[in-house]
Amino acid sequence: MTIQTANLNQVNPYLPFGDRQDAPFYGKDILSVKQFNHADLNYIFGVAHEMQEMVRRVGTFDMLKGKILTNLFYEPSTRTSSSFTAAMERLGGSVIPINEVRYSSVAKGESLPDTIRSLECYSDVIVLRHPETGSAALAAQYGRKPIINAGDGTGEHPTQALLDLFTILEEMGRVNGLTITMLGDLKYGRTVHSLARLLTLYNVKLNYVSPELLRMPADVIKEIGDKLIPQAEYTSLDEVLAQTDVLYVTRVQKERFENPEDYEKVRGSYVITPELMTKAKSDMIVMHPLPRVGEISMDFDDDPRAAYFRQMEYGLYVRMALLALVLGKT
Ligand code: ASP
Numbered sequence: 001m002t003i004q005t006a007n008l009n010q011v012n013p014y015l016p017f018g019d020r021q022d023a024p025f026y027g028k029d030i031l032s033v034k035q036f037n038h039a040d041l042n043y044i045f046g047v048a049h050e051m052q053e054m055v056r057r058v059g060t061f062d063m064l065k066g067k068i069l070t071n072l073f074y075e076p077s078t079r080t081s082s083s084f085t086a087a088m089e090r091l092g093g094s095v096i097p098i099n100e101v102r103y104s105s106v107a108k109g110e111s112l113p114d115t116i117r118s119l120e121c122y123s124d125v126i127v128l129r130h131p132e133t134g135s136a137a138l139a140a141q142y143g144r145k146p147i148i149n150a151g152d153g154t155g156e157h158p159t160q161a162l163l164d165l166f167t168i169l170e171e172m173g174r175v176n177g178l179t180i181t182m183l184g185d186l187k188y189g190r191t192v193h194s195l196a197r198l199l200t201l202y203n204v205k206l207n208y209v210s211p212e213l214l215r216m217p218a219d220v221i222k223e224i225g226d227k228l229i230p231q232a233e234y235t236s237l238d239e240v241l242a243q244t245d246v247l248y249v250t251r252v253q254k255e256r257f258e259n260p261e262d263y264e265k266v267r268g269s270y271v272i273t274p275e276l277m278t279k280a281k282s283d284m285i286v287m288h289p290l291p292r293v294g295e296i297s298m299d300f301d302d303d304p305r306a307a308y309f310r311q312m313e314y315g316l317y318v319r320m321a322l323l324a325l326v327l328g329k330t
Pocket of ligand 1: 251291
């Protein structure tokens with residue numbers, strides 16, 4: 001599988017007979033948000049809605065019975081790995097969990113292509129998290145089964161961006177016309193790289209608030225600018241909080257810093273508190289991909305604008321939809 005853009009006409013000859021080969025996304029990799037257009041998003045979110053309905057009505061059902069997912073995680077994960085597991089199990093499938101590559105042949109020096117080519121002998125789809133940017137694309141180049149990028153270093157986290165966008169739609173009822181402020185570590189945070197790119201499909205205004213050291217990368221700013229999306233950079237949240245409809249908070253990505261002193265300089269730069277949020281609109285929302293490590297005070301959690309735990313639940317339905325779609329089941 002080498003496809004990086006959604007080519008709805010291309011059918012993977014290796015996928016088993018009996019699945020719906022005409023279904024959009026059948027056999028496709030999910031590598032970057034750049035592969036999606038409006039029609040794709042409407043389709044995925046429509047399926048995610050159906051998944052939400054089915055989970056509420058019956059909990060677990062047999063759509064992917066007999067299918068196997070490998071969760072291959074070279075970096076820590078709580079939500080992404082467990083939500084893909086829950087998604088697969090709610091659809092009646094099963095999971096090979098490889099959360100600790102230290103105990104797999106990777107520790108013996110096995111290359112990513114060989115690991116992928118081995119694991120796909122046992123499974124129908126692979127969810128991959130890896131510390132290197134471009135690793136998911138590399139895996140897809142060697143693999144025959146769909147690869148879902150669950151975070152490639154500081155590159156992208158496309159399934160998170162999809163669930164973030166779904167959250168905005170569900171909570172705000174629209175995306176067009178919104179002012180979305182991204183706060184925190186915009187340099188190393190892959191979720192904001194993906195979300196900013198995905199939002200270029202809409203008519204939004206983007207604000208980036210970060211310490212000087214952690215500004216949004218120039219290449220991402222250029223991509224967004226090329227799509228004519230208004231965007232502006234700030235170091236102080238005060239300048240934009242009152243106009244913000246969606247505040248997307250991120251953690252400083254300690255593990256990506258080459259120099260620990262730089263981390264010390266920027267940790268704790270911004271903290272969302274109930275007092276600060278008195279300056280924000282009453283109908284805005286606060287999101288966070290989690291984990292949080294102090295950027296949002298727990299005192300704020302009971303505020304109806306705190307959407308971060310609801311955001312995680314939406315993620316289950318979006319990931320169920322993606323698994324069903326790449327396996328040709330809708
Ligand atoms: N869980 C998200 C990620 O894997 C956000 C984070 O780790 O800060 O990128």
